[in-house]
Amino acid sequence: MSIDKSVLWTVMPLMAVGTYLIRFSFLGFLGATPLPGWLRRALRYTAVAVLPGLVAPAVLWPAATGGDPDPARLIAALATVIAGVATRSMLAGIGAGGLTLFATLALLG
Amino acid sequence: MTAPQALTIADPRAAFLRGVRHGLPFFLVIMPFGMLFGVLGTEAGLNTSEVVAFSLTVFAGAAQFAALQMMQTQAPIWAILATAMVVNLRLLMYSVALTPHLGRAPLGIRAIIAYFLVDQSFALASAEYARRPEMTVPEKTAYFFGVVLPVTAMWLAANIAGSQMGQAIPPEYALDFALPITFLALVSPMLRSLADLAAALVSAGGTLALIWLPYGTGLLVAAGLAMAAAVLVENLTPAKSAS
Numbered sequence: 478m479s480i481d482k483s484v485l486w487t488v489m490p491l492m493a494v495g496t497y498l499i500r501f502s503f504l505g506f507l508g509a510t511p512l513p514g515w516l517r518r519a520l521r522y523t524a525v526a527v528l529p530g531l532v533a534p535a536v537l538w539p540a541a542t543g544g545d546p547d548p549a550r551l552i553a554a555l556a557t558v559i560a561g562v563a564t565r566s567m568l569a570g571i572g573a574g575g576l577t578l579f580a581t582l583a584l585l586g
Numbered sequence: 587m588t589a590p591q592a593l594t595i596a597d598p599r600a601a602f603l604r605g606v607r608h609g610l611p612f613f614l615v616i617m618p619f620g621m622l623f624g625v626l627g628t629e630a631g632l633n634t635s636e637v638v639a640f641s642l643t644v645f646a647g648a649a650q651f652a653a654l655q656m657m658q659t660q661a662p663i664w665a666i667l668a669t670a671m672v673v674n675l676r677l678l679m680y681s682v683a684l685t686p687h688l689g690r691a692p693l694g695i696r697a698i699i700a701y702f703l704v705d706q707s708f709a710l711a712s713a714e715y716a717r718r719p720e721m722t723v724p725e726k727t728a729y730f731f732g733v734v735l736p737v738t739a740m741w742l743a744a745n746i747a748g749s750q751m752g753q754a755i756p757p758e759y760a761l762d763f764a765l766p767i768t769f770l771a772l773v774s775p776m777l778r779s780l781a782d783l784a785a786a787l788v789s790a791g792g793t794l795a796l797i798w799l800p801y802g803t804g805l806l807v808a809a810g811l812a813m814a815a816a817v818l819v820e821n822l823t824p825a826k827s828a829s
Binding site: 507 | 614615618630631636639640643644645646648649652653654657658660663666667669670671672673674675676677679682684685688689693696697699700701703760762764765766767769770772773774775777781782785787788789790791792793794797804805808809810812813814816817820
């Protein structure tokens with residue numbers, strides 16, 4: 478599972494340039510260019526539209542169990558989301574998820 | 587010196603120190619997140635200087651985690667880059683939103699601001715500029731850099747600490763699941779409206795349903811559908827004072 482160094486040193490600079498251009502775009506040269514309203518609205522949802530999909534496969538089919546659904550990890554994920562939504566705090570979510578994971582792993586083996 | 591006297595004298599130094607003070611409490615979030623990147627980076631075979639180089643060049647936590655994960659699954663480079671850019675799309679919104687405030691700073695300064703445009707600096711700066719509309723451009727710039735100083739220092743220090751701990755953590759600690767938990771904890775507090783919820787459900791459900799698409803491209807499709815779903819739901823629900 479070790480990362481190939483040639484892949485790393487290709488991805489890293491390209492990602493750096495791409496990320497920088499996204500940040501520099503409007504501040505740097507697009508300035509007052511108006512963004513279409515629908516795009517502006519869609520972009521506000523980027524985080525909630527990307528992060529759940531990014532983690533969903535790892536929640537349902539964790540690599541650590543060979544891709545079989547694992548009750549401990551499912552319960553921990555649920556606890557994280559419930560705590561995060563209820564408290565509006567990222568730290569509370571991490572705490573609840575981590576503790577639940579260790580507790581269920583200890584109980585269920 | 588014939589310039590008209592302003593009511594409040596511009597004080598970039600005070601603004602800078604205010605920024606530092608406001609940035610420090612992010613310690614609680616940045617330390618675990620930054621250490622996790624160091625730990626997972628080391629487990630993926632990166633040494634400490636590669637972990638730090640990754641953070642210094644890209645400087646975007648969520649995208650770094652996504653790329654780290656995909657590089658380990660031998661996904662093709664274009665798919666890794668596409669995913670990282672989609673994760674970073676929100677930075678485009680930040681760039682748009684800060685332009686009315688910082689767009690008149692010198693180009694060289696804006697070039698540096700752009701590099702440091704992250705979730706924390708955006709969140710604090712946009713709140714501060716709304717709270718103190720009388721701030722001058724130099725003050726706004728100083729405040730921004732004030733926030734960025736502790737945030738950057740803590741992120742890099744946490745990366746190094748995590749990377750040193752890296753291999754010392756035994757597998758029973760189920761570290762594989764630290765990243766899903768962190769991302770879920772990051773996104774859950776953002777679920778404030780029906781539109782947010784729709785986006786999250788379409789994103790997760792869509793990615794799972796499209797898992798058969800090669801190289802994680804299902805995520806890209808699902809993210810697009812999720813954003814469309816959010817805008818659609820926003821249109822259907824009674825407006826709360828749309829901006």
